[in-house]
Amino acid sequence: MSNHSVAQTSAPASEPADSEIIESGEFPRSVNWSNPRVRAILEAAAECFSKGGFTATTLADIGRELGLRKSIVHYYFTSKAALVHEVQSFSYGRYLEAIRSSFEARAEGSVGDALSALWGTLTQSSAIRGLNIELWSEGRRDPELRARAETLQDEARALIAQHLGSAGPFTAREADDLATVTLSLLDGLTVLAEREGSDERAHRAFAAFLKLLDRKQN
Amino acid sequence: MSNHSVAQTSAPASEPADSEIIESGEFPRSVNWSNPRVRAILEAAAECFSKGGFTATTLADIGRELGLRKSIVHYYFTSKAALVHEVQSFSYGRYLEAIRSSFEARAEGSVGDALSALWGTLTQSSAIRGLNIELWSEGRRDPELRARAETLQDEARALIAQHLGSAGPFTAREADDLATVTLSLLDGLTVLAEREGSDERAHRAFAAFLKLLDRKQN
Numbered sequence: 001m002s003n004h005s006v007a008q009t010s011a012p013a014s015e016p017a018d019s020e021i022i023e024s025g026e027f028p029r030s031v032n033w034s035n036p037r038v039r040a041i042l043e044a045a046a047e048c049f050s051k052g053g054f055t056a057t058t059l060a061d062i063g064r065e066l067g068l069r070k071s072i073v074h075y076y077f078t079s080k081a082a083l084v085h086e087v088q089s090f091s092y093g094r095y096l097e098a099i100r101s102s103f104e105a106r107a108e109g110s111v112g113d114a115l116s117a118l119w120g121t122l123t124q125s126s127a128i129r130g131l132n133i134e135l136w137s138e139g140r141r142d143p144e145l146r147a148r149a150e151t152l153q154d155e156a157r158a159l160i161a162q163h164l165g166s167a168g169p170f171t172a173r174e175a176d177d178l179a180t181v182t183l184s185l186l187d188g189l190t191v192l193a194e195r196e197g198s199d200e201r202a203h204r205a206f207a208a209f210l211k212l213l214d215r216k217q218n
Numbered sequence: 219m220s221n222h223s224v225a226q227t228s229a230p231a232s233e234p235a236d237s238e239i240i241e242s243g244e245f246p247r248s249v250n251w252s253n254p255r256v257r258a259i260l261e262a263a264a265e266c267f268s269k270g271g272f273t274a275t276t277l278a279d280i281g282r283e284l285g286l287r288k289s290i291v292h293y294y295f296t297s298k299a300a301l302v303h304e305v306q307s308f309s310y311g312r313y314l315e316a317i318r319s320s321f322e323a324r325a326e327g328s329v330g331d332a333l334s335a336l337w338g339t340l341t342q343s344s345a346i347r348g349l350n351i352e353l354w355s356e357g358r359r360d361p362e363l364r365a366r367a368e369t370l371q372d373e374a375r376a377l378i379a380q381h382l383g384s385a386g387p388f389t390a391r392e393a394d395d396l397a398t399v400t401l402s403l404l405d406g407l408t409v410l411a412e413r414e415g416s417d418e419r420a421h422r423a424f425a426a427f428l429k430l431l432d433r434k435q436n
Contacts, residue, residue: 053355055273130358136409137271137355140348146413153413177426180410180419187409188402191354195364195371201398208395212430 031076031086033093038076040066042090045083050130054084054138084138088145091131092152098122099159111167112210115160115182119206122186123199129190136187156183178213185209249294249304251311256294258284260308263301268348272302272356302356306363309349310370316340317377329385330428333378333400337424340404341417347408354405374401396431403427 032038044065048057059080060070077083102118122128139146157179165175189202196202249256262283266275277298278288295301320336340346357364375397383393407420414420 050358053273053359055271133351133354133358136351136412140351140412141271149413153410174426177422178430180423181403181427181430184406184410184420184423185399185403186406188404188406191405192371192398192402194354194358195367202402204395205398205402208392209399212396212399 033090041068041073041076041083042087045087046091046131047127049084049087049134050127053134054080059083081142084142085145085148087131088135088148089152091128091135092149094128095122096152096156096159099156103159103163110214111163112214114163115210115213116206119186119203122190123193123203126194129194132187132190133194153183182209251308259286259291259294259301260305263305264309264349265345267302267305267352268345271352272298277301299360302360303363303366305349306353306366307370309346309353310367310374312346313340314370314374314377317374321377321381328432329381330432332381333428333431334424337404337421340408341411341421344412347412350405350408351412371401400427 033042041062045057045062048062048065051057052061058070059073059077062083063070063073073083077086098121099118102121103114105114105117135145135149139149157176160182161172161175161179164170164178165172168175170178185206189206192205193199193202251257251260259280263275263280266280266283269275270279276288277291277295280301281288281291291301295304316339317336320339321332323332323335353363353367357367375394378400379390379393379397382388382396383390386393388396403424407424410423411417411420
C-alpha cells in the first residue's frame with residue numbers, strides 16, 4: 001500500500017477501506033489539488049479553520065462537514081499539521097492568482113485600477129480573510145508555517161513591485177517598499193473588515209490610499 | 219465576602235485565603251490597574267497569551283509565571299474571559315496612550331513626525347504586537363471582544379483623524395479615511411514584523427507611506 005499515489009486517484013471510488021488505511025501507516029504523499037475530493041476537503045478545512053481556529057478544529061470535524069469518515073480525510077492528509085500547510089498553500093495560491101489576474105486584466109490601465117480589481121477579488125471571500133487571520137496567529141507558534149508564508153509573501157510583493165516599477169516614477173527600492181505597504185494595508189484592512197463585519201470603511205480607506213499613490217505617480 | 223473590593227486592595231498582603239475565595243463565588247468586580255498585583259497579572263497574562271494563544275493558556279499557567287496559586291489569579295479575575303477582556307483593555311489603553319503622547323510631543327512638528335514617533339513606540343514591544351494578532355483571532359469567536367476592539371479603534375482613529383485634519387489639506391472625510399489607512403497599515407506591518415522576526419522591512423515601508431502622505435500635504 002505504501003506507494004499508493006493520490007496523484008493518480010481522481011475519484012472517491014478508489015479510496016481504500018479503513019483497514020487498508022490503518023495498514024498503510026504515515027507516508028509522505030503529494031497532494032493533488034485537481035482531485036475533486038482533495039479540493040472539497042481543502043475548502044471544508046478552510047471553512048472550519050476560519051470558523052473555529054486551528055487548535056479547536058479536528059480532522060473529524062472537517063470530515064463531518066462533507067459526510068466523510070475521519071479515516072478518509074486522514075488518507076489524503078497524514079496529519080492535521082499537513083492539512084494546515086496545504087490549506088495555507090491553497091489559500092495563498094488563490095491570493096497570488098488574484099494578484100496576477102488583476103494585473104493582466106488591467107495591462108493597459110493604471111496600477112490603481114489593477115489594485116482596485118485585486119481589492120475587489122479579495123473582499124469576495126470572507127472565508128479566506130478569516131483564514132488569513134488564523135494563519136497569522138498559528139504561524140506565531142509554527143516556524144514552518146511562518147517560513148512558507150514568507151516565501152509566498154515575497155512572491156506577492158515581487159509581483160506588485162514589478163508593476164509599480166514599470167508603471168510609475170518609482171525607483172526599484174520605492175516600488176518594493178510601496179508593494180510592502182500595499183500588501184500590509186490589505187492585511188490590516190482584512191482585520192478591520194472582519195471586526196466590523198462590513199467592507200464599507202475598509203473600501204473607502206483603500207480608495208484613499210490609491211489616491212495617495214496616484215498623486216505620487218502624477 | 220461579597221463586597222470585598224479589589225479597588226481598595228493595593229497590596230498582596232490583603233488577598234484572602236483560598237477558603238475565603240471559594241466561599242465568595244463569582245461576583246462582578248472592578249479591576250484596579252494601579253494595583254501592582256493586578257498589573258503584574260495583566261502583564262504576565264499578556265506574555266502568556268501572546269506566546270501560547272488564548273485557547274491553550276490557562277489561569278494556572280499565568281499564575282505559574284508569577285509564582286502565584288491559580289486561586290489568587292482567580293480572586294482578581296473571575297474567569298479567563300474576564301482576564302482576556304482586561305488584557306485587551308490594558309493593551310489598547312497603552313496603544314491610545316502611545317498615540318496621544320506621540321502627537322503631544324510633536325505638537326510643533328508635522329503629522330509625519332508624530333506618526334514616526336508612534337511607530338517607534340509600537341515597535342518597542344513585541345509582546346503587544348503578538349497579543350494583537352491573538353486578539354484578532356480570538357475576536358472572530360468572541361463578539362464582546364470584537365465590540366470592545368471596535369470602540370477602542372474608533373477612539374484611535376478619531377485621534378489620528380483630528381491631527382491629520384488640523385495639520386494638512388485634508389477634508390474631514392479624507393482625514394478619517396487616511397486615519398483608517400494609517401491604523402490598518404500599522405496592523406498589517408505588525409503581521410509582517412512578527413512573521414519576519416524583524417522590523418527592518420516594516421520600518422522602510424512605513425517611511426515610504428509617510429512620504430506619500432507628506433507629498434499629499436505639500
